[in-house]
Amino acid sequence: MAVGQGDFPEMLEVAGIQLGTACAGIKQTVRDDILIIQMADHSTCAAVFTRNAFCAAPVQVAKANLAHAPRWLLINSGNANAGTGTQGMQDALASCAALAAVAGCTANQVLPFSTGVIGQPLPVEKINAALPSAVNNLSPGNWDKAAKAIMTTDTFPKGVSKVISIEGKPVAINGIAKGAGMIQPNMATMLGFIATDAKIKQHLLQECLAQGVEQSFNRITVDGDTSTNDAGVLMATGCSAAPEITRNSESYMIFADAIMTVCKKLAEAIIRDGEGATKLMRIVVEQSLNDEEAVRVGKTIAHSPLVKTAFFAGDPNWGRILAAVGRSGVENMDIDKVxxxxxxxxxxxxGGRADTYTEEAGQQVMNQEEITVTVKLGRGEACQEILSCDFSYDYVRINAEYRT
Amino acid sequence: MAVGQGDFPEMLEVAGIQLGTACAGIKQTVRDDILIIQMADHSTCAAVFTRNAFCAAPVQVAKANLAHAPRWLLINSGNANAGTGTQGMQDALASCAALAAVAGCTANQVLPFSTGVIGQPLPVEKINAALPSAVNNLSPGNWDKAAKAIMTTDTFPKGVSKVISIEGKPVAINGIAKGAGMIQPNMATMLGFIATDAKIKQHLLQECLAQGVEQSFNRITVDGDTSTNDAGVLMATGCSAAPEITRNSESYMIFADAIMTVCKKLAEAIIRDGEGATKLMRIVVEQSLNDEEAVRVGKTIAHSPLVKTAFFAGDPNWGRILAAVGRSGVENMDIDKVxxxxxxxxxxxxGGRADTYTEEAGQQVMNQEEITVTVKLGRGEACQEILSCDFSYDYVRINAEYRT
Structure with missing residues (x-):
């Protein structure tokens, strides 16, 4: 199931970016499961990574290699190379070395990413054997294939493409992402890759990515589980005709805003594809003392299995929302103001059911596929939005059968 | 479904305690839904209540009346009288007054408790009409009827009965509890009532209850949702032949230990009856820096929908347990020591799969109905245990259909 997701968009090319896919046979089904992305020389690259203490071997390698002017990304789906100990680290490094040999770069210029089952040895020989084919396939037009190659339990590929104007020159921004379960990103989504042909220094690029991620991937949750492999990458090739984006410029504002928009669209697509999702819950918490408090209240509602199952049933069981707000840990909440x-x-x-409320009115909203829950705390001015989805039979089925 | 729960135990009488039940017709099914408990004169009474900010009207009344030497408890199932605003408070007070009139006490000597659907007006006239019948039924032998009258989505009544020796004299302790969903108690279970004929001052009784609850009801979770109506009561009639239990005495140690045992058994019964539960998960976190950290790690595992659905499937998907430990927020965790x-x-x-591990060995454990997950953090000496259950199709069904 997926909630109201349209077709995969037409993706413009991003000057200086080439993508290649291949089938390494990591999963039993025959489909592309390897994606490589090449960035033009002089590109800058920013990234954010999961805060899970058990972060996967490729995450550790990518973190370290970020300092070495990365030129290539190497992504595999079907195996997370997480919980794999020393062997996992050797495998991640070996796959980087294998790509470097075929592509003609150094191994530390490759950022590796893996997504899929945790705790299985990475089939590194299969991956390495497929790399020449991926390199042969390199093309700037492969964004749709790329979005499909990184999918695991996703039911549709997720992409965003937009063009902004920087001092009158067009700058392209493309993003793809994957993720449907183990979704409560912390610093990044499961996997998200964004590329632009803007020219911008690495530290500014990192700033734009961090801001964008904070208000998008870090505001969604399917199941409250933060992955061992979450990562988000923002590549800037500088190949457009636009001048360099510098700090405090109008161009920077336009660019940062566009990156945030792309992040938000990708994050929303992940929630629309939440495992078993039949409804999109948009939870807006207003009038809170600060952002942290608003996020806490929003996530308490978003994580409540009782709220999520009521939404699945289309039941306006507002008592469960009220109970979730009440247990969210906000100190000295005045319930009469909520x-x-x-x-x-x-x-x-x-402090109770609104006089004007009728079950019919509540039921009418709950029959929709997309529902906004707004909580006004009556404590301040801060506001935050959390996106989530419902809990269905299919959620249990998908996760009970995942490894079978 | 319920996990390995035996028959309802034979409950001894507790001198000085009488229980009466009646059918007020709060729910559509014809069953007792009212329970009153009378304590002998000079009884002491301790209680703990939910920390949910939206605590129900009866919780607020019970909290206030605890100071007035309570003599009666009035419990109804089928309606929580929560989220009911000013009217809910009036209704709670009215039901106390009605019982006081029939029973010949003052209204503030009644502690009211409600459990059931949130946000519906309490059918206070139905309750009041049933009270004379409940008073007429008063008997010290009604523990089984009492345990049934407080049930909502519970599939079996929950009771514990034991006798301890205080300076050579027998002292009885009986407990009943209800709860299957909206279970992550904070200070108390959904509803738990424990009575003893020991003689003990109120402040010591409160201390025993608080200690018992902390290591039992506050260590279980079905769904992470803390109820608006959680409450636990410990009544001591002083009607046994045993001398008064005083602080720092051996008797106090014996008594406090027995109260903790009763609390733990009731808490475990709630988990065995967790909504849709097919497996009992006992999560033991050892070698943590402190208790708080151990509880946090334990609850992160216990709340993970991915872990819970894997347990439902009997899948030794240990990667999900590892991911939950990793995201639990323990600072500076050395994953190589875990x-x-x-x-x-x-x-x-x-930091990865143990060399000695085989899927067959993991599968064998996962086929059991009761499974212990032990996490050794390698950081210190603290240890805590959390009880939880799996997430099944029936969990979704029960909570999707709750109000239909």
Missing amino acids: QIFLDDVCIVKN | QIFLDDVCIVKN
Whole structure:
């Protein structure tokens, strides 16, 4: 299932970026499971990584190699190379070396990423054998194939493409992402790759990525589980005709805003494809003392299995939302000031069910595929939005059968 | 479904305690839904309550009345009287007044408790009409009826009965509890009522209850949702032949230990009856820096929908346990020191799958109904245990259909 996702968009080319895919046979099904991305010389590259203490071997290698002017990304799906100890680290390094040999770069110019089952040895020989084919396939037009090659339990490929104007010159920004389960990103999504032909220094690029991720991938949750492999990469080739983007310029504002938009669209696509999802829950927490508090309240609602199953059933069981707000750990909450809405329908006011509320009005909202829950805490001015989805039979089925 | 729960035990009488049940017709099914408990004069009474900010009207009334030497408890199932605003408070007070009129006490000597659907007006007239019948039924032998009358989505009544020796004299302790969903108690279970004929001052009784609850009801979770109505009560009638239990005495140690045992058994029964549960997960976190850290790691595993669905499937997907440990927020965790076991089978060592691990050994443990996950953090001496259960199709069904 997926909630209201349209077709994969037409992806423009990004000057200086080439993508190649191949089938290494990591999974039993015959499909591309290897993606390599080449960046033009002089590109800058920023990245954010999972905060899970058990971060996967490729995450550790990518973190280290980020300092060595990366030129290539090497991504495999079907195997996370996580929980694989010393062998996993050797395998990640070996796959980087194998790509370097075929591509003619140094091994530390490759950032490796893996996604899939945790705890299985990486089939590094299969991957290495498929690399020449991926290199032969390199093309700037392979964005759709790339989005498909990184999928695991995803039911559709996720991509965004946009063009902005930097001092009158067009700059392209493309993003692809994957993820449907083990989704409560912390610093990054499961995997997200964004490329632009803008010219921008690495530290500014990193700043744009961090800001974008914080308000997008770090505001979504399917199941509250932060992956061992989360990573987000932003590549800037500098191959467009636009002048360099510098700090405090108008161009920087436009660029940073566009990166955030791309991040938000990719993050929303992940939630629309949440494992077993039948409904999109947009949880807006307003009038909170600060952002942290707003995020806490929003995530408490978003993680509540009782709220999520009620949404699956289309049941306006607002008592469960109220209970989640109440247990979210906000100190000295004045419950008489709290208001809760389903779309525009006020359900809670003055510590209880709103006088104006009717089950019919609540039911009408709950019948929709996309529902906004707004919580007004009556404590301050901060506001944050969390995206989540419901909990269905299919969620249990998908995760009970994952390894069978 | 329920996991390995035996028959309801034979409950001894507790001198000075009488229980009466009645059918008020709060739910559509015809069953007792009202329980009243009378304590002998000079009883002491301790209680702990939910920390949910939206605590229900009866919780607020019970908290206030605890100071007025309570003589009666009035419990209804089928309606939580939570999220009901001013009217809910009036209804809770009215039901106390109604019982006081029939029973011949003052209204503030009644502690009211409600459990069931949130946000519906309490059918206070139905309750009041049933009270004379409940008073007429009062008997010291009604523990089984009492345990059934407080059930909501529970599939079996939960009770514990034991006798201890205080300076050579027998002292009885009985406990009943209800709860299957919205279970991550904070200060108390959904509802738990324990009575003893020991003689003990109120402040010591409160201390025993708080200690018992902390290591039992506060260490279980079905779904991570803390109820608006959680409450636990410990009544001591002083009607046994045993001398008063005083601080720092051997009797106090024996008594406090027995209360903890009763709390733990009731808490475990709640998990065995967790909504849709097919497996009991006992999560033991050892070698942590402190108790708080151990509880955090344990609850992160216990709340992970990915871990819970893998347990439902009987899949030794240890990567999900490892990922949960990794995202639990323990600072500076040295993953090379972490060891994880399924029962006695070591699954994780030195940051990855243990060399000695085989899928067959893991599968054998996962086929059991009761499984212990032990996490050794290699950081210190603290140890805590969390009880939880799996996530099944039935969990989704029960909670999707709850109000239909």
